[in-house]
Amino acid sequence: MPELPEVETVVRLIRPGLEGRTIRGAQVLWKRTLGGLAPSRFAERVIGARVVRVWRRAKFVVADLERDGGRAGALLGHLRMTGRMHVEPAGWDAGPYERLRLELDNRRCFHFIDVRKFGRLTWVADAERALAGLGPEPLGDAFSAAWLAGALRARRGRLKPLLLDQTFVAGLGNIYVDEALHRSGLHPLRAARSVRSAEAERLHEEIRATLTAAIARNGSSFDTFYRTPEGQPGEYQAEFRVYARDGQPCSTCATEIERIVVGQRGTHYCPRCQPRRPAAQARSPRLPLRRPRASSKRS
DNA sequence: ATCCTATCCTGGCTGC
DNA sequence: TGCAGCCAGGATAGGA
Numbered sequence: 260m261p262e263l264p265e266v267e268t269v270v271r272l273i274r275p276g277l278e279g280r281t282i283r284g285a286q287v288l289w290k291r292t293l294g295g296l297a298p299s300r301f302a303e304r305v306i307g308a309r310v311v312r313v314w315r316r317a318k319f320v321v322a323d324l325e326r327d328g329g330r331a332g333a334l335l336g337h338l339r340m341t342g343r344m345h346v347e348p349a350g351w352d353a354g355p356y357e358r359l360r361l362e363l364d365n366r367r368c369f370h371f372i373d374v375r376k377f378g379r380l381t382w383v384a385d386a387e388r389a390l391a392g393l394g395p396e397p398l399g400d401a402f403s404a405a406w407l408a409g410a411l412r413a414r415r416g417r418l419k420p421l422l423l424d425q426t427f428v429a430g431l432g433n434i435y436v437d438e439a440l441h442r443s444g445l446h447p448l449r450a451a452r453s454v455r456s457a458e459a460e461r462l463h464e465e466i467r468a469t470l471t472a473a474i475a476r477n478g479s480s481f482d483t484f485y486r487t488p489e490g491q492p493g494e495y496q497a498e499f500r501v502y503a504r505d506g507q508p509c510s511t512c513a514t515e516i517e518r519i520v521v522g523q524r525g526t527h528y529c530p531r532c533q534p535r536r537p538a539a540q541a542r543s544p545r546l547p548l549r550r551p552r553a554s555s556k557r558s
Numbered sequence: 559a560t561c562c563t564a565t566c567c568t569g570g571c572t573g574c
Numbered sequence: 575t576g577c578a579g580c581c582a583g584g585a586t587a588g589g590a
C-alpha cells in the first residue's frame with residue numbers, strides 16, 4: 260500500500276508532467292475525494308492556477324500553485340490504500356475508478372484514480388500548515404539516531420504502533436515498519452522505552468536503508484493494486500524479508516515467520532531474530548546491593 | 559497518554 | 575458456478 264517509497268515514486272513520475280502547467284479544467288467524479296471542500300470552490304481555486312513545484316512530505320503529494328505570479332495555495336493529495344496518479348494525453352481512458360481529473364494547458368490530463376475511495380486530493384491555502392502536525396521525515400536530517408533514541412525512551416507505547424504514528428515519524432506504513440524491525444532485530448511489541456541506544460541506532464540505520472532500497476526499486480507492488488504511474492509494478496516486494504511471508508522461512512535464520520495482529524494491523528516477524536525481550540545484556544556486577552537512588556537534587 | 563473500535567470502501571479470496 | 579461473508583488497511587474520530 261503506498262508508503263513513503265511508493266509516494267516518492269509517484270511524485271518523481273508525475274512531476275515532469277505537472278510542473279509549469281496551468282490547470283484549465285477540473286472534474287470531480289467522487290465528491291468525497293475533496294475531503295469536504297465543495298467541488299465548485301475547488302474548481303474556482305484551481306482553474307487558472309499554474310503548478311510550480313511538485314513535492315512529497317511523508318505520504319502526501321503536494322503541488323504548489325501560483326496565480327498572476329503570486330502564491331495560490333496547493334493541491335494536497337494522499338493515496339491511502341489504492342490511490343494512483345497519472346498524467347496522460349487527453350482522451351486516455353482512466354477506467355471506472357477515476358475520482359478526479361484536471362485538464363492541463365498542453366492537451367494532457369492529470370487523473371486521480373482510486374478503487375477504494377479512501378484517497379484524497381484537495382486544495383489547501385497553506386500546505387505547510389496543513390502538514391504541520393507530522394513527525395520528522397525519516398530520510399531527513401531531523402530524524403537522527405540520537406533523536407530516535409530519546410524519542411523512544413520518552414514514550415510508553417509499543418514499538419510498532421509508535422512507528423506507524425505519523426505524528427511520531429512520518430512516512431512509514433505497515434510494510435516498511437515490519438521490514439525495518441526485522442532488519443533491526445526488534446520485536447514489534449517491544450516497549451518503546453526499553454529500546455537501548457545501540458538498538459535505536461540500528462533501527463534508525465535500518466529504517467533509512469529499507470526506505471532507500473525501496474525507492475531505488477520504485478517501491479513495492481502488492482496484490483493487484485499498487486502500480487507506478489506508468490503502470491509498472493515496483494520491484495521491492497521481491498526483497499521482503501517478513502512482510503506477507505508468514506509460514507515461510509526467515510531469510511536470516513530459517514525460522515518460520517509468524518503473523519500476529521498489532522494495533523489492528525497484520526504484523527510479520529521472525530520469533531528468533533526478533534525476540535520479545537531484549538537480548539540479555541552483559542551488565543556489570545551489581546555491586547551496590549541497592550539500586551542507586553535518583554539524585555536528591557532537583558533536576 | 560495510550561489503546562481499542564468503528565468508519566470509510568471495494569475487489570478478491572475462502573468456504574460452502 | 576454462484577454467492578455470502580470476511581478481509582485488507584491509512585488515517586481519523588470517539589470512547590474507555
